[in-house]
Amino acid sequence: MNNILLIDDEPVIVESLYNMLTRMEHLELIIWKANSAIAGLEIMKNNRIDILITDVRMPGMSGLELIQHVKQQWSRCKVIFLSGYSEYEYLQTALRENAFDYLLKPIDDEVIIETVQRVIGEIETDLRMHDIMTQTELQLQKAQYLLHKDFFEHLLYDNHLTIESIAGYVQTLHIPLDLEHEVIMMIGRVDRWPQDYRLKDKLQLQYAINNIVEEYLRETCQIVSFTEDRYVIWLIQAGSSQDLTHLQWYINELLEKIQQSIRQYLHLPVSFVLSKPNIGWLQIHYTYKEMSEWIQRGIGLDEGIILVEQADSMLSQYSEQELLPQDIKRNLNQLTNLLETGDKATFHRTISDFFYVIQKAVFIDYTLQLEIFAHLSVMLLSYMNTRKITRSIEIQLDLKPLSNYGMHANWSAFEDYCSRLADMLFSYAEGEKKDQKQQITDKVDAYIIKHLHENTSLDHLAKTFHLSPSYLSRLYHAEKGVSLSERIKLLKLARAKELLSVEGAKIHEVASELGFYNVSYFTKFFKKNMGIPPQEYRQNNS
Known part of the structure; x- marks a missing residue:
């Protein structure tokens, strides 16, 4: 739009x-x-x-x-x-x-x-696909990629990082950010990749997403980016004439246009999470953890959503222990992400590959076996507890095997159990998504009915319900089978007929009650939809 x-x-x-x-x-x-x-x-x-x-x-x-x-x-x-x-x-x-x-x-x-x-x-x-992909190819050829990747991984995952070590990276990599000033963090997630895309295709398109974002933002701020699995992560600082609060608002205003450009030129649905506007460099690790949870749990049920953290939000404090070898931990994190985002097919394929690798390791240490079991159990239990569905699931499947490693005859039995439980969780998530959409559209209906005399424009409704206008328009039409503008028109007509049927009703009062501050516009609106002017309708029905 x-x-x-x-x-x-x-x-x-x-x-x-x-x-x-x-x-x-x-x-x-x-x-x-x-x-x-x-x-x-x-x-x-x-x-x-x-x-x-x-x-x-x-x-x-x-x-x-x-x-x-x-x-x-x-x-x-x-x-x-x-x-x-x-x-x-x-x-x-x-x-x-x-x-x-x-x-x-x-x-x-x-x-x-x-x-x-x-x-x-x-x-x-303005943003042609040819130019975007040309820039993408050039970025792929740039050196220092590994150092850049190493720097961001330390920022995102190392809670023992110091300002001095960050300064070393910033100086070596010529990163255009000032350590004396705070930053805004933004995460973009590709909600769904086409099945035939290879790793190189995904990497190119993540760079293309970054190019589109920078095309919109580079004139007003300093920005650096990093790709991490399905995410593109940006650190942003204001220019000399802006403060971070205004910059956060400005970026939020542009995100819908950015989403539209990505959808048009790259054919990808992308969701964004924007942090509060005052993140210190040593807070980045904790902020990323919290924002990752938002993007997995808050918007994992749908595509193309924008979430913005307000300035008074509190960051949870995290402490991370390196419990598993890095390759095993990476697989467990990937499974958690796939479960949270509802990617059922990839989850089952990944967990099958994961158990295959574990079963090949005949001499795996018993305590490490327990550790893997515990992580998978915690992943599934955490998902259920967060959504308060543990009791509902327990009616369908005994959950004791999640706390007793000895109840599983072998890894194959545990894999089968995890897969069956995951299927139930995916089914629940799909039902929850439908319920959430219905709740939103029902609330929109209730709001319109209560505020017919006020501003009921798409833009105002979108801001009221903290959604982008294009997403609210699509969601409402999909759920209700009618466009939002048509629904508002029908409600106003119904209310107009009700008011005009009251003896002594005055046309200008009816118009004002329905948000028309010009009687002639109300008259045109009524006649266009009813075939007769409101005066004639009042005479026929009073």
Whole structure:
């Protein structure tokens, strides 16, 4: 979806543009409007703007002055100027400021629609797949990859790291971050890889994801990245003119566009978790652990989600003991991740391979056998306890074998037990996902009914329920079988008919009750959907 802002000091023009573009549902626009440049700037402070349509001459601040502020806030914003004047000076200034187009009033609807469609086309082609993959190939050829990998692994997993050792890495690798300032951490997860992708394909696409993220963010901050299994991890610092709190908000506003670009050019669903805006360098280890749990447990049930940690969130304290040889521990961590993310097929394939390797090691130490048994048992028990489903599962399967190694005749028997239990957990997770989606859409319905007289736009509802607009739109349509806009329309019509049936009902009061602050718009809305104006309906039904 693209956010478009309409600015003109003539309300009739703004409303005409707003109504015309609202009807163009196929363009997938979130539309904002303002009657002055100052009011438009206030909207831009709190919302990403992709397309700006503005008058040139306005009292207080002209459109030409406004564009300077726009480029500082949203550098990728495309600007279309409207003017009743064809003066060469205005046209020359607009072109110098890289305006997308300069349209003379009065403007036909067809011209506006065609221009907006061209703008959207240019936005979509800004990041071409060819350029992305070219950069990816160059990055794969770069040296120092192993040192970079080693540095990040220490940051993420070593809770005994010191500032001095971090400084050594930063200096050696020329990492463009300042140890005297805190960072924001962001994790991106590829929710689902195509089955035929090889390791090299995945590595290339993870680099491509990073290139897309950096394309959006590099102008406003310092950023370094690292790939870890299904994750891409970024450490981000603000530029000289920004604080981290504002930077976190700015990144959050862009994440939906980043997701759309990744989906369009790479055909991959990606979820993001964004940390609170004040992570110290020695906190990175703990922050990564907590964010990993979020991305596994909080968004493991679906694709394309964005989670943002608020500044007052508390980090849990972790202590890690190196219990197993690194290769075995890596396999156990992978199994945990696959269970949490609901990847059933890969989980069964991985656990089968894991037990095959263990059974080949005939002389494996007994205490190490117990350790492996304990880790697998804890993994399964932790999953059940976190979701409070232990008793429900115990009705279907005896859980005592999770605490008694001797109850299993051999590793094959234990593998079979783990696989059967995992199947039950995957089935539960699928049911839970459906329940969660239904709960969200039911809450959206309840909110709309209660707030029909207030703002019920997609953007407002998405912010209210802490979801991205595109995800909420897809989720609602999939669960309810009707678009969110259609549902709101039907609810408003039903309420309007109810209010108009009351004796003495006044049209302007009914309009206000339904969030229409202009009676003529309410009249058009009602007549378009009911075939008669509200006055006639009131006369027929009062």
